[in-house]
Amino acid sequence: MTKGRVLVIGSNATRIEVQGGWRATGQYLNETVVPAMAIIEAGYDVVLATPDGTRPHLDPASDAVDHFGGDQDAYDRAKSFWAEHPAMTAVRTLRSVIDEGLDAYVGVFVPGGQAPVVDLMQDAETGKILRHFHDRAKPTALLCHGPMAVVSAMPKAAEFRAAMIAGDVEKARDLAKGWPYVGYRMTVFSASEEKVVEDQILQARMHFDMPSALTAAGGNVVTTDVDFAPNVIVDRELITGQNPRSDHPIAATFVAALDRSLVTA
Template identity: 65%
Template sequence: MTKGKVLVLGSNATRVEVQGGYADIGQYLNETVVPVMALIAAGYEIVLATPDGGKPTIDPVSDSPMHFGDDVAAHERARAFYESDPSMNAVLSLGAVIEQGLDQFAGLFVPGGHAPVVDLMQDADAGAILRHFHRASKPTALLCHGPIALIAAMAQAPAFRAALIAGDEAGARKLAGDWPYTGYRMTIFSASEEAFVEEHVFKAKMHFEMPQALGIAGGSVIVTPVDFAPHVVTDRELITGQNPGSDHGVAKALIEALGRANA
């Protein structure tokens, strides 16, 4: 017997649009594995689902002890877990999860890396899943770039994303009127943190900033002025973490929220 099931929404994206072309991306290893391992240790069963049912690609930038406090052993355990644990390999499609029924899940978790900016942000099934968890007030946790997936909960998410890329802020605001997370306090990878990635990893600029996107949608975005410092914001059922260093904090907050919900 477990305490319940937690649905993990993964991404299948491996490239993101940047100004002048594309950059190779994926899902971050620590942002996926640290919360998942904590959930399993706390007694929860994990179901991993992605838009097409394929296992997410790990961003090579994240496959480093640096993201595990420079603990080589912790990094190796995380990599082994992601490669071989059944919870990370029995991947379903988002459509299949919806067909099987969302009431079976106690909570939802969306890890980051830049990948959610590409597919989850505008995926209709992801939007249906988010709206279900919102209506049911079930714990919903998203980490780093993961919170951008919240955009999928609006009816015209693909058009909203296209307006952001086109620099049409007024048009994007008009498309966001039905967003269920309007007024929620939340955090996401900051503009200054993104600038570091743009300069040192992508060598190119993104088309829009993550806090800007959530703010245009109607969120009350709060970021820490200290780049890459752990930062977690909780508002009602929503739990968001700002950056890779917020992995343990998001895991703790989600487990505590699940405990309160099941009390």
């Protein structure tokens, strides 16, 4: 018997705005499958849903054994899980999940890759889902760039994002009023880690860094001094992981939170 259903919110974005144009982007393989596999192994069902109901596009930069600690077997298992497991192939729309009833879910997880910065950060249905889990103090986990999805829970998320792209931080702060995560401790992909991606992958500069955006929203953002060191922050129901190497730690922390919530339910 399953312990309950966990919603995984995926992104449909395939490109991201940068200074001077656009670059290809997507969701990260390890950040998606490592937590999903751990959740299923712990006895929960996983339901993957995206804004338009199609499978997330994987960032080619994530399709590498290096993101699995150089472990070829782990990489192969991850690839097989992504390609074949029904939890990853039977994708639903966020709207259908909402219409079915969010009370059917015991937790929610948002993986990273830069893609969530494009769509989930300003998606109204993502915002509705996150507010539901926040209001009921249900475990809410987000990894790497995934924490940017919490911006969607503010009343004017799209306007906030546009203000950050325009470099108008003061306007963004004003637009963030009513955000339910004000004062929460959280982490996200750091500015110095982003610079590595800008230099080595995008070969372009982003319009804003993630910690600055979440700080402008009202979050208490904590990142490591060492780039790509695992980091997981827990504050109330919110569980955030900083970077791809936080995949296993956030999975373990999230599963523990799900198990605790069953005991207290």
